[in-house]
Amino acid sequence: MVRQSLSRIWSRYWGIFLLVGLWQLFVSVNNLNTIVAPSPQAVVLSLLNNADYFAAEALRTTLTASGGLALGLLLGFVIACLSWTAPSLSGVLTPMALLIRSIPIVAFVPIIVRVAGYGTHTVLIVTTFLSFFPCYVFALSGFQEVAQVRKDFCCSLGCSTSGFRGWRFFRHVAMPSAVPNILTALRLLAPTALLVALVAEFLIGTDGLGYVMIRARSDMEMDKSWAAALLASALSVLFFVIFSYLDKKYRNNWQA
């Protein structure tokens, strides 16, 4: 029993063990001191010793990232609803959304910082801005991908399937059929939202994990800087796992 589960863990996670092993080896073979590259224990110790501090900063980053994600989702959803009723709006917005999707968003974080000023609200704006367009595109394509059979059915019952008069069709058929699309958008966006929040904190330099990373580095506290990086990675993995789980769990309930 124990051996079985051990071997299962090994077959799934050997890559990660290998990574940690290589890290330890790299540090001890080159005999590096903590200022250059801290060892795994040093990083974990620093994480444990400053647990309160790291927890507060991690919470702050998580809240801004998920707040931005939620705001972007809400905005994207509402505007997608409006676009569905007024197709000319989608004609104008879709090219913009596609264009912005192909932009290396990180290159534009400094610009948004410049426009919005230095502070936590800017981190929120950046993540909202990032998540808005993908949410909009995914939600709108979900609304439009309603199965033809359902459309025909509603038509035969005398229910309008487009424009303002079709709101009942929208409410009961189009909206639910967009749920899987929105879940996919969230799964794809969650780690990116965290990355962008970290980047913004890194550049703005007031608070959050991204700021801890750069601050500790300039103070030569490498173990602290790496601990923040490790924590950020763990958070990102957690985000990814949570949203993948939600996607897997609810996708089938709403499949169009």
Place this chain on the structure above:
Amino acid sequence: MYVGTCPVNFISEALKWVVGLGMLFVLWEVAGQQSWLGKALPPLSSIVSYAMEPRSYELLMRSASITASNALYGFLIGSIVGWAIACSGQIWPPMKKGLDTLSTFVNAIPLIALGPLLIVTVGEQSTPMATAALAVFFTVFVAVLGGFERVPSVHDDVIRTYGVTRWRALCFIEFPNALPSLIDGLKLGASSAVLGAILGEWFGAPAGLGVLIVSAMQNFQINLLWSAAFLGTAMSGIGFFVLALLQQKLLPRLGW
């Protein structure tokens, strides 16, 4: 919604794009002239005229060529690594699960958190290349794996009946089947590579668009900031375009 390929549809589609982008540009120009968002959003015309000045033009081009070469090398390394990991999982199945977990984990680590690590391991000079490679490898890995899964089950049966070795199955059946999906992944990877290179240049690289962006942000050189960000965008756009062209021209010749 593409209903056939009638020219009227195409023209109306193109018109939507022109109107959408035109409105964006006009809005921008007006917002810049009236300075609605303060000095940080200059009118489009002033950005263009700044970028065309000989001195700034030279600076921008020099930085852009450095970033382009970083992104290109990173793109090549990343796609080869992603492809190799996907293939080795296919050749030796016991490794597959661990490789999946490892890749997901490495992908979930925010690139910015890897900065401190990469400076120590590969040096400041090659950090942009490494971040670009890291940004690319996962999309390629996922795309190739997705391609492997799309091998028709008939082919699988043939492989099994004839007792074809894994290596040959990979070369003759699985890899050719995964080609369209690989090119899709590369297309997405093009913009990630530019993003990775720009991000990597923030960690003390001597020159490049990323360096330019950060220093322009800190010194309030708004025109320079915008031009550099636009150049980065153009670069990823060109990469995407070239690969899309390749996809259109090359794949039909290979029977796709």
